[in-house]
Amino acid sequence: MAQSKPQNVFAPWDDPNEVPLIRFRNVTKRFGTFTAIDSLDLDIYRKEFFALLGPSGCGKTTLMRMLAGFETPSEGKITVDDVDVGPIPPNKRPVNMMFQSYALFPHLTVEDNIAFGLKRSKMSRDEITARVTEMLRLTRLEKFARRKPHQISGGQRQRVALARSLAKAPKLLLLDEPLGALDRKLREDTQFELMDIQEKTGTTFVIVTHDQEEAMTVASRVAVMDHGRIVQVDTPAGIYETPNSVYVADFIGDVNIIEGNASPAGEGRVSIHYAEGAQPIIAAADHIPDGQRVSFAIRPEKIVVGTEPDPDRTNQVRGRIVDIGYLGNVSTYHLELPGGQKFSAQMTNARRLARRDFTWDDEVWLSWTETAGVVLTE
Amino acid sequence: MNLRRLLLIAIPYLWLLGLFLVPFLIVLKISLSDTAVAIPPYTPTLDLSGGWASIKEFFGQLDFENFIWLTQDELYWRSYLSSLQIAAVSTFITLLVGYPVAYGMAQSPDEWRPTLMMLVILPFWTSFLIRVYAWIGILANEGFLNQFLLWTGIIDMPLQIMNTTTAVYIGIVYTYLPFMILPIYATLEKMDGALIEAAEDLGCSRLSAFWLVTLPLSRPGIIAGCFLVFIPVIGEFVIPSLLGGSRTLMIGKVLWEEFFSNRDWPVASAVAVVLLILLIVPIVLFQRNQQRQQEASQ
């Protein structure tokens, strides 16, 4: 397990001596009067697989295009390796981009597409051939080297685009929704392939996606964006387990949100009063002022549903089953609390369906521990 | 195959037969005949009332005399060569002028494009003849161009442009420019802008991205445009007659003179048949280019 060998965990962002490869300092990008990127600060470290996650139109592509050099910041500074890249044109940057549309040259064969960038550098003919062969092998495209882009499948085109952007061994590789056009199965395979290639080449990857599952799968860290700002940057687990806002909690995965007023309940704990007459929720939290309006967020799978309250868990609430969604390995229970709040809980189907203890309209107990959810103030 | 489908397929073939093949066969027949002072001005004419014998006699009188004549008088082959040369040079000039225009149109903001397109095809709304006459008004010794140049003091003698090959080139390039611009614009316009960004991202300067990506990708448009100019210019008659005077040799003009000045229909027909045979080569090449382009875009 990674936890037992902390010295091997890749976490340069926790090391104060580590210098980031990329730094955004107070970067703003405006298109006319519209602000696409709003005074953004961001550090990305060497060998990271960094994911930008956010809804459509939040500025992910704009951020990437500024890194590649196709847009210049209206304000602020971007540095790569401590060099301000502002005045450097795209063809002089140590950055390559894999385009959302792949942008393969239709008049060139697969190998000529891959060699395109190499031929612009001072490499010798033999070196280029060797590098192209290596890239073809890495992306398993040897058999298609002589084909034109329109003669290969979508998945193969995507790999050509990847090989082409990797061929020059850039310091930084930008991937703009690279898997958007692929079907689910191919997508998952390719995600692992990408991670594998990233590990083998040691290149820093920045990937744009609007698919939260994809971000969670591939990334070392995830930045969640909204309206040109970064709301939270953290590891996938950090984003999932300790979101810093309702926006992030809601954006990543399913979550139950209950609003209420907080009051201190002993060392490192608060009680949240969310409904008249209901037992307050006890949750671990620091520095919450008395009477503060808060949102309590808890993931469905952190809740235990049972016919009896679970005595080991601090919070026990009665609920009525409204609906059950059976997904094979797990079931999702849609419940209603006495105060009318909607809640969902997820349990693995350890038993066969026929032996389940409860069904629609049953009154059940929901139980969870103090640390199962998070208390959010924004 | 049912009757309806047969009929549908038959229509274009009947069209071709009636409007191309039959007239061509008539021209071919005339080209094999002899001149005569008669109406029509050639013999023999087919007389079916005489039965089988007269048909046999009719075919017996046809010969290749006129084609042999074409090879004996150097006027003809020099006219053919001169036409080919004028067509090739003016196609090249049209390309040099048309490509930047098409490129500029493709680069301009989306909302301007329909207007620019309109401007390119606007000249088609006036008669072709009037536009060529307008050029006489511009290029003549007392024309606008010379008056302007004299007024600015750049020259002190009017330039002789009218009735020279230069005037023919100007007229041809002006007239055929839209045929060059439109197919090139069509290929440039549908090109994905991300390709240029990708080229720059991979280390190309603006200029080399143009050479390595834009130009090769617009090749089908260039080829189509060149054929669309080259093929009709070879047979061009109005422009060399009106702007080129007697000094410009073009086969279209020779053809016209044989028909209307000499009233030598058989020789004129022979000239036309040879011209058609010459044109078949570029037309077939053009068709191939179009077909390849269609296949590539599928």
Ligand SMILES: Nc1ncnc2c1ncn2[C@@H]1O[C@H](COP(=O)(O)OP(=O)(O)O)[C@@H](O)[C@H]1O
């Ligand atoms: N060249 C541009 N001109 C004007 N607005 C733009 C331009 N590029 C992007 N935008 C706007 O900036 C916002 C962010 O766009 P983008 O970065 O493409 O979002 P994302 O990739 O996250 O979907 C969008 O609202 C978009 O309309």
Ligand SMILES: [Mg+2]
């Ligand atoms: Mg985007």
